[in-house]
Amino acid sequence: MRDVYAVGIGITSFTRLEYPLSEIAAYPAMMALKDCGLSEVDHLYVANMGGGRVNHQTALASAVVDTLSLTPAGAETIENGPASGASAIKQGFLAVASGMHDVVLVTGAERMREVNNLEVTEFVATLTHPLAEYVYGVTLPSLAAMFTRLYMERYGVTERHLAMVAVKNQNAALKNEFAHLQQPITIEGILDSPEAMTNNPYVSEPLRFFDCCPVSDGGACIILASEEVARKLDRPLVRLAGVGQATDTHVVHERESPTDLLAVRGAAEKAFGMAGLTPGDVDVAELHDAFTILEIVESEEVGFFPKGEGHVALERGETALGGKLPINVSGGLKGRGHPVGATGVAQAYEIVHQLRSEAGERQVSGARVGLTLNFGGFGNNVVCLVFAREE
Amino acid sequence: MEIYAYKCKRCGHLHYPYRMVCRNCGENEHNEFDPVPLPREGKLLTFTVLHSLPPDFEVPTLGLAIVELTNGLRVTGQMRIDAPAAGMAVRGEVELVRTEGYDERFGMVFYPA
Numbered sequence: 395m396r397d398v399y400a401v402g403i404g405i406t407s408f409t410r411l412e413y414p415l416s417e418i419a420a421y422p423a424m425m426a427l428k429d430c431g432l433s434e435v436d437h438l439y440v441a442n443m444g445g446g447r448v449n450h451q452t453a454l455a456s457a458v459v460d461t462l463s464l465t466p467a468g469a470e471t472i473e474n475g476p477a478s479g480a481s482a483i484k485q486g487f488l489a490v491a492s493g494m495h496d497v498v499l500v501t502g503a504e505r506m507r508e509v510n511n512l513e514v515t516e517f518v519a520t521l522t523h524p525l526a527e528y529v530y531g532v533t534l535p536s537l538a539a540m541f542t543r544l545y546m547e548r549y550g551v552t553e554r555h556l557a558m559v560a561v562k563n564q565n566a567a568l569k570n571e572f573a574h575l576q577q578p579i580t581i582e583g584i585l586d587s588p589e590a591m592t593n594n595p596y597v598s599e600p601l602r603f604f605d606c607c608p609v610s611d612g613g614a615c616i617i618l619a620s621e622e623v624a625r626k627l628d629r630p631l632v633r634l635a636g637v638g639q640a641t642d643t644h645v646v647h648e649r650e651s652p653t654d655l656l657a658v659r660g661a662a663e664k665a666f667g668m669a670g671l672t673p674g675d676v677d678v679a680e681l682h683d684a685f686t687i688l689e690i691v692e693s694e695e696v697g698f699f700p701k702g703e704g705h706v707a708l709e710r711g712e713t714a715l716g717g718k719l720p721i722n723v724s725g726g727l728k729g730r731g732h733p734v735g736a737t738g739v740a741q742a743y744e745i746v747h748q749l750r751s752e753a754g755e756r757q758v759s760g761a762r763v764g765l766t767l768n769f770g771g772f773g774n775n776v777v778c779l780v781f782a783r784e785e
Numbered sequence: 786m787e788i789y790a791y792k793c794k795r796c797g798h799l800h801y802p803y804r805m806v807c808r809n810c811g812e813n814e815h816n817e818f819d820p821v822p823l824p825r826e827g828k829l830l831t832f833t834v835l836h837s838l839p840p841d842f843e844v845p846t847l848g849l850a851i852v853e854l855t856n857g858l859r860v861t862g863q864m865r866i867d868a869p870a871a872g873m874a875v876r877g878e879v880e881l882v883r884t885e886g887y888d889e890r891f892g893m894v895f896y897p898a
Contacts (some may be wrong), residue, residue: 539833
């Protein structure tokens with residue numbers, strides 16, 4: 395396999411966007427092309443989950459390649475639930491690593507705010523098992539809530555720990571101009587004050603409003619290229635060093651140990667194995683905190699902390715900017731927002747930005763190795779990427 | 786009315802819900818399973834009260850649970866229990882759980898045993 399480099403990145407604001415889905419995908423691609431100075435690509439992968447269902451637009455890649463006037467380059471839409479973004483990057487990696495293509499553009503986009511929040515939650519719930527989960531009214535927040543209750547019983551995680559993740563990530567988003575949430579929050583306001591239950595009602599007990607990511611529109615892009623191309627461009631060299639993916643049972647109740655996320659563990663092991671690196675080498679990470687509990691559990695399953703001790707590292711401030719291993723300094727899904735198909739690409743955007751030392755106020759100083767974890771389904775399809783800065 | 790688990794004809798492993806290939810022995814002859822009704826008795830493994838419901842539910846909140854049945858299988862279902870607690874003994878009934886347009890969907894609803 396050839397080495398693969400991340401040469402260009404681009405992103406939109408994550409918020410409510412009033413322009414069409416194809417443009418939400420194309421705009422960050424224009425930024426990424428400008429970023430690396432390329433004007434032609436061999437292939438495009440467009441990550442999107444809801445185009446067909448929410449926006450009445452299928453075969454999105456065909457629209458995107460044409461609006462960018464990049465025809466006749468090949469183009470495909472990649473749908474892998476909320477892990478579509480990292481899956482599309484994985485496809486781009488394979489295309490360059492195999493030698494089939496030299497430059498591949500991967501863009502992810504979602505326009506979820508076309509419908510109301512309840513309809514969005516319902517659309518995302520269609521990824522659950524139709525007869526054993528969906529039919530009962532199961533939503534992703536409810537699966538996360540049932541998982542949280544088990545984690546609380548077994549490992550001593552409390553609502554306060556969840557609130558600490560919410561405060562850390564939502565306040566981190568204040569340093570990210572592209573992040574959806576631009577409103578500071580405090581533990582007092584969302585947990586301790588007499589108004590907390592009004593400010594922060596239950597969505598699915600024990601998860602509250604501020605434990606859940608917002609529903610956002612947005613797009614993000616990353617351009618992957620061979621070493622030969624990357625060395626000709628005037629950008630810092632960031633290599634996509636490891637790519638790992640693993641799956642778990644479709645139905646959550648079938649998992650042997652209901653507090654394990656084996657697909658997270660497996661995806662990270664594979665990515666570290668390919669990169670020849672270990673969790674201890676990572677300087678900055680973007681984890682899939684669609685719900686606050688997930689940041690805690692994923693930080694354990696990828697190998698940063700022993701099982702059941704993620705919340706202890708959080709308490710010690712190890713995962714905040716300035717800590718030993720900053721997690722979600724972009725704001726994460728919680729603060730930046732979660733346009734499902736774009737999220738995996740936005741995570742990669744942040745890591746490349748960090749490894750180039752271009753992240754300004756939220757820069758993790760001296761970051762050389764970064765990890766992204768994109769979590770599809772309720773942990774049934776997970777993609778992990780490891781990036782490394784080179785000279 | 787019953788909800789069925791699927792017992793592999795080769796190794797006896799039970800699955801719920803249906804799958805096409807046995808998770809235990811990997812036997813890939815299609816439909817080589819015997820349907821076995823799910824037991825009704827079990828205990829609450831975990832649960833939630835959902836306050837933000839899919840738009841077609843016309844109730845203020847919805848109880849959802851994962852229950853460990855007496856034969857070791859787990860099942861996700863609705864829960865109508867006022868004071869749920871982990872480990873609590875429950876009993877399931879097959880009832881109407883969702884109406885989608887003119888289609889009525891039935892599933893497992895758990896009550897205190």
